[in-house]
Amino acid sequence: MKSFTSGRYGYAAALWALLYGALGAGWALGMPGFPWGAEDPDPDGQLSILAWTTPGFGWWIVAFSVITAVTALALNRRSANRAPLFLAWPIAALLILVIPDFRVMMGVAYTPLLLVAPAFGWDLGGATLAGAWTWPVLNQLVCALGGLLLAAAALAATRDRERESWFTPERGRIAVYVAVAVPLFYCATRWAWVLGIPLGVSEGFLADAPQGMWLAGAYLATFGACGGVLTLGLTQGWGVIFPRWMIGVRGRRVPPLLAVIPAGFVSIIVTVAGITYIRSMIAGRFSWAEWGAWLPECFWPIWGAALAIATVCYHRRRKSDPRQAEKAQAVLTGDGAGR
Known part of the structure; x- marks a missing residue:
């Protein structure tokens, strides 16, 4: 095989x-x-x-x-x-x-x-x-x-032994926490701007740009924050069994690829975006006076790497433990949570 x-x-x-x-x-x-x-x-x-x-x-x-x-x-x-x-x-x-x-x-x-x-x-x-x-x-x-x-x-x-030695559930949990925390730096700046708070930029920077630009930034920040919440599913029971509030699929097993494919794709695109910003920083295209406009994005490769590690750990955990769905369902329903 x-x-x-x-x-x-x-x-x-x-x-x-x-x-x-x-x-x-x-x-x-x-x-x-x-x-x-x-x-x-x-x-x-x-x-x-x-x-x-x-x-x-x-x-x-x-x-x-x-x-x-x-x-x-x-x-x-x-x-x-x-x-x-x-x-x-x-x-x-x-x-x-x-x-x-x-x-x-x-x-x-x-x-x-x-x-x-x-x-x-x-x-x-x-x-x-x-x-x-x-x-x-x-x-x-x-x-x-x-x-x-x-x-x-x-x-x-x-070789199998080369792949299995590093992507452990413990590292997966740590990676999830990192992947959730890193984009919050970016989110804080964009949410502040839409509220008129010049976090990391000058007041003139905010005044010169159309309001729609800050609304778009707040949209992206919210998009990233929601992605962070979904990332938690890579270590939670609702990442294995659909929770009760999801009408139509509640109680069913989450297909592993339903989480692996989007998370893997996002890990790539945020890493690529972060590398682009880092290249621009090295080329001197940015001003430290307006660090809020570019510095948070330079940390995105960390976000992408952590999300990739968390995704691989989730995939290997689902593949190696066939009873994981049963355990997750027991925890979600409160039946035998200590098993």
């Missing part, structure tokens, strides 16, 4: 690499749609690590894709050689965490607001779904998909 799983993801990652390499060759030969540099219509795209590139960079994409494909296929071989793993993880990290930028997170966070705003007549300054999900942003998701496939193949090829 292990070799089948490893092979499935390995072949999928190799296929992704070959297809993306074909795109790179097409861009280098003049095909439109190169997603970086001058081809990126969003000024924020200049925060991308590839903002300096031109379509000729496509040949480097071809070379990178070939290396990725070879690495993915090498993970399928039954061999004691660990070299493919040492190459696979950096490639996966590059595709998942380095190439994307914070616009992926902004698109995910603002999509619900953009969907309901027309029904209530809210003015979002001309923001639209099409503007949030341009091809350069969608391309970042494509790159992240390739990285996730390669990471899955590498994880499947890793």
Whole structure:
């Protein structure tokens, strides 16, 4: 079963690499749609690590894709050689965490607001779904998909004893607390601004921006805080059994992937956004006088890492303990809570 799983993801990652390499060759030969540099219509795209590139960079994409494909296929071989793993993880990290930028997170966070705003007549300054999900942003998701496939193949090829020694329930609980606490720093600043309190910024900073900007910031802060509450479910009984107040599904088991997929995705996008802010800080794009506008975001990689650890621990706990659902149901109903 292990070799089948490893092979499935390995072949999928190799296929992704070959297809993306074909795109790179097409861009280098003049095909439109190169997603970086001058081809990126969003000024924020200049925060991308590839903002300096031109379509000729496509040949480097071809070379990178070939290396990725070879690495993915090498993970399928039954061999004691660990070299493919040492190459696979950096490639996966590059595709998942380095190439994307914070616009992926902004698109995910603002999509619900953009969907309901027309029904209530809210003015979002001309923001639209099409503007949030341009091809350069969608391309970042494509790159992240390739990285996730390669990471899955590498994880499947890793020996069981190497995977099980670290992701314990105790570490999972600590990671959950960290993942809940870190975004509250950001939330505090945005909630303060919408109330007119210049926390971390000057009074002029608040006065010069439209009120809608602070309402959007408060929305994002509330979005993050609600996510923090849901994160608690990774260590609570209601993360295993739907609680009684959830009509229609109460008392049923929570499918593990219903928690793992969203939490894993959020851990990636907040980490990417935080890395983008850190790069901007190092580049000197921010002012310490307005630290509230950017410093909280620089801690997001800690948030993302903690959420990722908590998610893996939750997944392994659900997988290793088949009676966990029964125990959680007993605790939630008050029947045999001490078992």
